[in-house]
Amino acid sequence: MITSTENEIRVLIPDNGKWLYNANVKTISDKVYLGIKADASEWVEITEDEKQRLEAEWEAEIDNPDEATEEDYLNALERLGVKE
Amino acid sequence: MSLRDKVEQLIELAKLKEVIQARIDLNKYGNSYNLFVFSNTNITDVSMFDFSKAETLTKMFSECPNIEKIEVDVSSARLLARFCYNSPNLKKVIIKKMTDAVSEGDMMFQSCGNLESVETLNLKSLKSYDGVFRFCNKLKDVGFVPETIMRTLNISWSPDLTDNSLVNTANGLNSTVTGQTLKLHTTSKTRCSTIKGTVTDGTFVQNENGTVSLTTFITTNKGWTLA
Numbered sequence: 001m002i003t004s005t006e007n008e009i010r011v012l013i014p015d016n017g018k019w020l021y022n023a024n025v026k027t028i029s030d031k032v033y034l035g036i037k038a039d040a041s042e043w044v045e046i047t048e049d050e051k052q053r054l055e056a057e058w059e060a061e062i063d064n065p066d067e068a069t070e071e072d073y074l075n076a077l078e079r080l081g082v083k084e
Numbered sequence: 085m086s087l088r089d090k091v092e093q094l095i096e097l098a099k100l101k102e103v104i105q106a107r108i109d110l111n112k113y114g115n116s117y118n119l120f121v122f123s124n125t126n127i128t129d130v131s132m133f134d135f136s137k138a139e140t141l142t143k144m145f146s147e148c149p150n151i152e153k154i155e156v157d158v159s160s161a162r163l164l165a166r167f168c169y170n171s172p173n174l175k176k177v178i179i180k181k182m183t184d185a186v187s188e189g190d191m192m193f194q195s196c197g198n199l200e201s202v203e204t205l206n207l208k209s210l211k212s213y214d215g216v217f218r219f220c221n222k223l224k225d226v227g228f229v230p231e232t233i234m235r236t237l238n239i240s241w242s243p244d245l246t247d248n249s250l251v252n253t254a255n256g257l258n259s260t261v262t263g264q265t266l267k268l269h270t271t272s273k274t275r276c277s278t279i280k281g282t283v284t285d286g287t288f289v290q291n292e293n294g295t296v297s298l299t300t301f302i303t304t305n306k307g308w309t310l311a
Contacts, residue, residue, distance in 0.1 A: 006277075009303050022311070025236040025265045029311035031273065033299055037262055038309045 001045050010034040014045050021046045021054070028054065101132065109137045126150050136160060136181075141167055142188070149173060157181050163188045170195040182206040182229075189213040196220055203227035207256075208234060217241060225249050228256030230287065236265045243271040247279050251290050254298055257306045259286060265309040266302060273310060276302065 001020070002013045012032040014020050020029045020043045028051055032043055046054070085093070107121050122130065123146045135141065136157040145154055146169035154168065159181035165188040168174055174196045182205060189210045193199055199220050206229040207213055216237075217223060223242035226249045233256040239245065245253075250272060257266060268276070281294035281301070288301045302310050 007297065007300055009300060020311070022265065024263070025267075027236065027238070027265050027267050027311050029267065030270055031311075033273075033303050033310040035262075035264075035303050035307045035309040037307055039263075 001043075003040065006033075010038075010040065012040060012043055018045045018047060019051045020044070021051070026058065105133055108133060108135060122148055122151075124148070128152070130154060130156070139163070143167070143169060145171055145174070147171060152176070154178070155180070158186070159183060161186050164192055165190045166194070167192040168196055168199075169193070172197050174199050176201045178203055179205060184209045184232075187211050189216055191215040191218065193220055194218040198222055201225040204229060205256075206232045207237070208232035208258075210234075213237070227252050230255045231258045233257045233266075234261055234264075236267070238267040239272070240267045240269050243269040245269075245272045245275075247275065247290060250276055250279060250298060251281070251288055254302050254306065255287055257302065257308050259306045262307060265311050267311050276310065 001015060004011050004013070010033075012020055012034065014030065020032050021027070022042045024042055028046070034040055104121060121144060123143045125148060127148055128150045130145070130151070134157070135144075136159050139160050140163045141158060141161050142163045143166045145151060146166050148171045150173060151171055152173050153176045154174065155178040157180045158164070161182065162185050164186055167189070168177060169191050172195070175198055177193070177199070179202070184206065186206065187209055189207065190212050192213065193202060194215045195218070197219060200222055201224065203225070204227040208229070217239050218241060220241055222244065223239070224244050224246050226239070226245065233253070239253065245268070253266070276298040279290060279298040280292060281288050281290040281296055281298065283289075283296055283301060283305055286305065288296070288298060288305075299310060302308050
């Protein structure tokens with residue numbers, strides 16, 4: 001990983017073929033401009049394989065939406081004053 | 085169609101509108117049900133409805149394949165998770181009066197592959213907004229209430245954000261929080277270095293003759309990491 005400065009901003013660039021990963025903010029990046037008080041040690045290098053594994057994990061975390069049940073609709077109709 | 089038939093048809097339509105409006109109004113926070121009123125429907129126009137009393141707008145316009153534009157007053161809203169989730173032809177969303185009372189916004193616009201414009205978001209009190217713009221590949225214009233982005237925001241699926249949107253997003257970042265990251269598409273991130281301006285009262289104003297880059301404004305003035 002290369003740490004440099006651009007216009008007084010600390011910049012992190014991963015080695016060729018690698019990515020930067022920050023577990024605290026679940027973010028993977030190809031170049032990071034650090035905030036003025038940011039902790040550079042939060043960013044670690046990961047490989048392309050690790051990147052793909054993490055992204056697959058995050059995709060899997062996307063839960064299925066809760067669907068309204070028949071009971072939900074019956075409750076709603078009752079509140080609307082609709083009777084069978 | 086006779087005049088009488090037409091009148092009866094209009095009456096039926098009017099009732100339908102009343103019922104739908106009642107369902108919208110019934111979407112109260114904390115109710116055991118959630119009606120997702122227009123979710124999975126072929127609705128094309130919702131301008132006849134008033135959403136200003138609805139507290140739960142979760143999935144309100146999710147998976148609506150035919151809707152292209154939404155303009156809603158969400159002044160009572162508390163829940164907006166999956167608000168427009170996976171509505172593939174949605175292009176423009178105008179959100180009016182989004183208040184600090186909104187606490188959920190996960191995946192609000194996820195998988196809206198043709199979404200180009202969203203205004204104006206207030207993320208101040210949202211506990212989470214994971215995936216708010218995930219897979220929004222065509223997003224160009226996005227607007228935030230200044231200083232209301234409190235936690236890490238990911239807009240990295242959108243390479244075509246305009247300069248104005250990038251400036252607007254930067255001004256939306258809250259300057260008192262620490263350890264937060266703005267994640268942009270590489271194209272947008274690179275563009276931030278080329279956008280110049282001036283900073284007045286903590287606000288970035290784009291100006292070709294300005295001496296401050298948007299990247300500097302984000303990292304130094306706002307204290308956010310740009311990734």
